[in-house]
Amino acid sequence: MYYLIKARAFLLENRQEEEKNYLEVIDGRFGQLIETPQPEAEVIDFGDSIIAPGLFDTHIHGVNGADVMDGTQTSFQVISEALLGVGVTRFLPTTLTSSVEELTRVVKKLRVAIESGLNGAKPEGIYLEGPYFTPEHKGAQNPKYFTDPSLDDFHALQQASGNHVVKIALASERAQAINFIKAVSKENVKVALGHTNADFDTANEAIHAGATIFVHLFNGMKGLHHRDPGTAGACLLNEQTFAELICDGYHVCADMVNLTHKIKKDHLVLITDCMKAGLLPEGHYNLGEFPVIVKDGVARTEHNGSLAGSVLKLIDGVKNIAQWANIDLFEAWKLGSMSPAISMGVQDRIGSIAEGKCADFVVLDNELNVTHAAVDGKLKDLHHL
Template identity: 50%
Template sequence: MKTFIFADKFFLKSAVKGPGYLEISDGKFGDFYSELPDQEANVIDQSGKWIAPGLVDTHIHGFVNHDVMDNDAEGIKAMSEGLLSCGVTSFLPTTLTSSKERLRDVAETVGNVHKDVTGAKIQGIYFEGPFFTEEHKGAQNPSYFGDPDLDTFHEWQEASGGIIKKIALAPERQGVKEFVQQVTSEGVVVSLGHSNATLDEAQVAVEAGASVFVHAYNGMRGLNHREPGMVGALLTLHDVFSELICDGHHVHPQAAEVLMEKAGHDHVALITDCMMAGGMPDGNYMLGEFPVVVKEGTARLESGNLAGSILKLKEAIKNVVDWGLATPEQAVMMATYVPAVSCKIDDVCGSIAKDRDADFIVLNPDMTLEATYLDGVERYHA
């Protein structure tokens, strides 16, 4: 017997449609219909609700007291399960700067476990670093910083089984242009961040193939009228995406609005940069090798600097709508299709498309999460 989801609105790739019926067959999406095509079919009634693609978090370090850098397969599985409560159905486990050996081991662990997770699906790995510079190090350990090295990257990629999808670096490091040209030719996305680069230096990296800016405004040289810097680069260069943390702490809503207006909602990817304290009570935690205090909605190093976030992606889409920065359609797009496209994983996630895995969320009209479905099966209910 066929199954159909009935809802008031469906956030499809081409348009918002509804009310109507979305076919689910053998865990895959089928067609969308305005009228029920089969009166004998099983109908899941989500009257008054909205159906959107499962959220895609392309920059996340940890959740529910587990960190990717713990190098623990069971912890990765727990993250995967926990993320369903955030509306996330696909993610890129994200590393931190560390030793070459530790990063190789983590790449291997994620590579070995990525097909065994039973919650949100691992669509690749994001290497955040270690090719950064100290001026904007954030919660990255500068003792491991260095210039990009292809041999080292290829070691990590081989250890991962070829699933590193994105790597971040600072444009002012030595050898960036050649590194970017090579890894992008291999299908790996290069993002730019934790950097004191000038506009010109950022532009060289973008011309070489870099296409994403790491958590816009944070960990980078700010906008100055004589040297536009990294922020000037992400606001003015064409065909680039910007990650954005919309928790109300990392970026002021008006600064987020400037980025959305200048770059366009279709070039802003909502991310969390969440660390292990996500989904946990306030207290003391670790981010990589650094102790972090979580209280009042933030995660901070002993210096007081922000250290990742405890944001859930479902909160980010609600925030940008509540702040008047985006329509519900734009908010959903920025947390599904845009991050997927920016990391070149939009062939497997980020939109509702026929014959694709039926990973979707049910939203209330106030943008709160009602339920998360994976392969057509409800896995989380608020």
């Protein structure tokens, strides 16, 4: 398979390219940007459009009426197709805190979906958000399932998943958390800190043990204080860590997003934490076992009004941070594509338009609406998924 994409501009890692207007796609991977094609080459002309790398959502529970915890191939397919329509070409299906039995059921089903393939965005593995959390910052996670980290339980889940669990979130103050982090980090599982009341020293100990990601920074964790920088401060002061941010304007205000970007730079990772109400009208939904009300663009639990994930589209998070941090589009886009890939250690395959990488790309019109998308070089008709 060989073809050329023609467009007005391409969003690269370090610039917006507008001189070379043709991009090679060779057997599902990006080739070179060139100025003049060979006469016999197949050219797909996108006119005045912008070509951007596919976005990578590393924290998403559901969308368009489907939830990962449904544990059905139908729901996984709905999520995959809906994400592709809004510019996401790779994602980590994310579980909620639940019983070991329920999590086992879901990861077994996810294994089938990952290994058989989905028709839209492509799963890059499974993200277990919990159950090793703390009640002080439980958010919309069910505390009745909270427990201390168990390598035996984790390994059983990993086996059930076919070794597709690539990321797990936990609270670093739980008993045995540090030893757990050391162990699973050596097994190439990324450890994230979240739904935690850990102080600065405990969070730092977790970082030194191998934790590298902070779950939706500032939300669900001990925040900044002038006498204890807390979990959030540990993230900001450790350059090598990655800060997830939900840039919807509700979870974190615009000025704090700007501040975080100035500190973390390309170690800021845009996520959605989207739940099943994403892309649907406002109203009553569920996130796991909790009833949720979505109103004015915000999802909150009916019981106490806690934020319950989001209904954010990742591309809107890109647009928001471009405005709030006053950065160029290519730089903002990287935070939703390349930075997530780096945080998961897969930047050699995905995350940017670069020779040899998987040809995941989206086509944007002048209003930055997604008109087309491709995964591994295969263009998808977004109207007939």
